[in-house]
Amino acid sequence: MAEDLPSIEDLLTRKTGAVTPTSDESVSGKAQAALSAKVAAVSVQGREDEARSAAAASGVQYVDLKGFPISPDALSQISDVQAQELQVICFLYTGPQLRIAAVNPMDQKVKDLLFQLEERNKAKGAIYQISPESFAEGFKLYSALPKIRKVVKGVQIKQEELAQYQSQMNSFDDIAKILAGANITDILAIVIAAALKMRSSDIHIEAAETKIEVRLRVDGILQEVAAIEADKWKKMISRIKLIAGLKMNISDRPQDGRFTIFQEGKKIDVRTSTMPNAWGESVVMRILNPDSVQLGFEKLGFRPAMLGKLLKEIDKPHGMVITTGPTGSGKTTTLYAILARLNKPGVNIITLEDPVEFKLDGINQSQIDSSKDYTFAKGLRSILRQDPDIVMVGEIRDLETAETAIQAALTGHLLISTIHTNDAAGAIPRFVSMGVKPFLLAPAINAIMGQRLARKLCEQCKVPLAPTEDQLVKINELLSSIPESSGEPKVDLANLSFFGPGKCDECNNTGYKGRLGLYEILLKDQAIEQFILSGEISEFAVRKVAQEQGMITMAQDGLLKALEGQTSLEEIQRTTGGLS
Incomplete structure (x- = not known):
């Protein structure tokens, strides 16, 4: 039967009892090797012909990569892993032009890859047909690619x-x-x-x-x-x-x-x-x-008296300093300013964030991952085993995190964090509503800060603006109720002047350029601590006690800054609602 006949390769390599290779009875070793190479070449050429025919049938161009000079820049456009998976090689890259060659050029994944390469490099590309042997020749070049060279990922914006x-x-x-x-x-x-x-x-x-x-x-x-x-x-x-x-x-x-x-x-x-x-x-x-968080306290908008109180609280070796406010009110910037001031060689600072937005030198930053059950509460417990001096928790969201944070503050750590409430007074009822016991909360808190971000008036075009009669009534009420113990100078209510937005090229005709913080700081003293321990806690009552102890509100802070021409009455109302 024809199918039982041995192949040429078998005849060249087979040893049997009847035929023993000798110098007289067999093809010499050199001749055998040459013939084998010739047969292999014919076989490879046959596959190249097949690839050429496939290219013609598919309407793409054909290329043989054997001996083709592929530059490292071209090769590194595709990772070796992706090249192996799709059997594709980038064999030409000049910047505006690139060419890739694939064993299966009609594969949709190969077409998607070409689109990504074109988008990444703003280049025009094309797909060529190659044989498996041609791909193997091109793939060998990855072994010579310097390990330090990274495959380019993403779109390059120069x-x-x-x-x-x-x-x-x-x-x-x-x-x-x-x-x-x-x-x-x-x-x-x-x-x-x-x-x-x-x-x-x-x-x-x-x-x-x-x-x-x-x-x-x-x-x-x-x-x-x-x-x-x-x-x-x-x-x-x-x-x-x-x-x-x-x-x-x-x-x-x-x-x-x-x-x-x-x-x-x-x-x-x-x-x-x-x-x-x-x-x-x-x-x-x-x-x-990063410029948005590399700010000193003097650039955040703290008034001198208020800043002095805050610095005194964050210099304490233990306790909790909490910032409150809605998303976008500048809480992260304030926390990072505190960390920057406390960051010293002899201090171990660890943060727990979701996500880590900015990298801070000299500080250990950890990102939670709820998909892996790495939550704020579990992360905080782990942090406390890392011998920290200062801990920053991105947000206190639940009872478990709150109790762990309070425990940290009561056992010799300074803990700073945020909580979502509208103002400083609302934080204490929020903790209690979570289930925190007042007798633990009272000794743990050092200070609670409320904040908003108001737009700054453009210095080039701001204009004098008189308040309405209704606004003036509210302004007088707020300014006259600023407690003497706040440290703020008394305001002359008979000579009030304010500014509003104008229009100019400097501010794109908006009247504002930049932002500043409006703050309030609730400091824990004996009266506040006793009030928390009483258990009869409401936001209104907390605010009343805090103001009696010298706290100025965000609206009052805003009015003082408006009197200095830094912001407008419109912005104070928009951010705090304090003028209605």
């Missing part, structure tokens, strides 16, 4: 690009005009450049029925920047997901990611969140600029 765009941006109108004429691959870089130029804390990009809305949160207020054509949404959201490390094929549920950009030697993290909406998805990118 500092030069940011600077170039920012040089053209002097107003929101400028940003809108630049975006209107921008290529889809440049839009994301332009939006980020605009956010940095305008000192924005958040970027909002939202799919709508007929457009893509772009807004920036500047000084706490969302500003409309531009409307982009709706047909650009698919590529725009793909680019955002690519840069933030999100899954490209998920659009029906929320995702969280982050990426990093560099500007003027600073590393700026951008935390990215997506969620589905009626017309596609909504994207919010929070810009975690």
